[in-house]
Amino acid sequence: xxxxxxxxxxxxxxxxxxxxxxxxxxxxxxxxxxxxxxxxxxxxxxxxxxxxxxxxxxxxxxxxxxxxxxxxxxxxxxxxxxxxxxxxxxxxxxxxxxxxxxxxxxxxxxxxxxxxxxxxxxxxxxxxxxxxxxxxxxxxxxxxxxxxxxxxxxxxxxxxxxxxxxxxxxxxxxxxxxxxxxxxxxxxxxxxxxxxxxxxxxxxxxxxxxxxxxxxxxxxxxxxxxxxxxxxxxxxxxxxxxxxxxxxxxxxxxxxxxxxxxxxxxxxxxxxxxxxxxxxxxxxxxxxxxxxxxxxxxxxxxxxxxxxxxxxxxxxxxxxxxxxxxxxxxxxxxxxxxxxxxxxxxxxxxxxxxxxxxxxxxxxxxxxxxxxxxxxx
Numbered sequence: 256x257x258x259x260x261x262x263x264x265x266x267x268x269x270x271x272x273x274x275x276x277x278x279x280x281x282x283x284x285x286x287x288x289x290x291x292x293x294x295x296x297x298x299x300x301x302x303x304x305x306x307x308x309x310x311x312x313x314x315x316x317x318x319x320x321x322x323x324x325x326x327x328x329x330x331x332x333x334x335x336x337x338x339x340x341x342x343x344x345x346x347x348x349x350x351x352x353x354x355x356x357x358x359x360x361x362x363x364x365x366x367x368x369x370x371x372x373x374x375x376x377x378x379x380x381x382x383x384x385x386x387x388x389x390x391x392x393x394x395x396x397x398x399x400x401x402x403x404x405x406x407x408x409x410x411x412x413x414x415x416x417x418x419x420x421x422x423x424x425x426x427x428x429x430x431x432x433x434x435x436x437x438x439x440x441x442x443x444x445x446x447x448x449x450x451x452x453x454x455x456x457x458x459x460x461x462x463x464x465x466x467x468x469x470x471x472x473x474x475x476x477x478x479x480x481x482x483x484x485x486x487x488x489x490x491x492x493x494x495x496x497x498x499x500x501x502x503x504x505x506x507x508x509x510x511x512x513x514x515x516x517x518x519x520x521x522x523x524x525x526x527x528x529x530x531x532x533x534x535x536x537x538x539x540x541x542x543x544x545x546x547x548x549x550x551x552x553x554x555x556x557x558x559x560x561x562x563x564x565x566x567x568x569x570x571x572x573x574x575x576x577x578x579x580x581x582x583x584x585x586x587x588x589x590x591x592x593x594x595x596x597x598x599x600x601x602x603x604x605x606x607x608x609x610x611x612x613x614x615x616x617x618x619x620x621x622x623x624x625x626x627x628x629x630x631x632x
Contacts, residue, residue, distance in 0.1 A: 283568050
């Protein structure tokens, strides 16, 4: 059977976790395991009537031919059109407990009523969990988050192509928003402009943090971006479930000498960390190095360094922090963030997304990272 993911890796991860079946619920997990498929009607929302749409994808270990998807009756046409690999699609009411009962029946049919089932506890509705435990009293339920994250930690070439493309678009529309901002525009108006530009390029807009200095409010508001003020646009969008996250700096007119110094400190920190990223690098050591690099700029007192994985979920694997033992692998995608919050200048920040390569890293969407976007005063 042709699977859209690494079936052997999933089997190994399930065996290591002691799981006989994984029961996925979240949009990102189902999209990954189903090769991009998710019921289009609920792609942007889940709540409907008195509850929510609750798809449940069951994949037994080493037996993908026995996989099943509990979904809605309207999914059959889309699943056929997209050539969904899952052999059995089971319709259920749009209610978590009803979907869970249908899934339990499918599990019993496969002789797994006393199996160890890995599921996404922190996401699954309580009524669905209650129904599963009631319908499958002999089963043991364990957490699936770790094995599902590990399965998708290293991106395939097609995933990297998507992330490369959408991150480039993100950086492009941020730059255009800065340069086209009219004098007197509010940060809320700039956020609206950026949203429209993302949509025009085929990205679903998700968020934009804005902060016009010297204030620190990081939310679109009635604050006017005034002459001499710095502004950052930290924006995220989504395409095919994959996320982009980029931050760039602009100034209304030329930035002050201090603003340039702070920007240079952020850029220097980012550059040093990017130079240290390569296969085999230890996540905890990279995290500590980034904080040290920022401190050595002389602006660590007002600064913060953050680094995290990117993909179908923001802050997914690989994870960084003090003592994090994981080593980087080629194909992982990482967001690197450095910001300095200076009381005289405001919130200066750069955020880059990079993919780990065989010899280092590749910047995704690097447009505008090394210079200020100067808007008309």
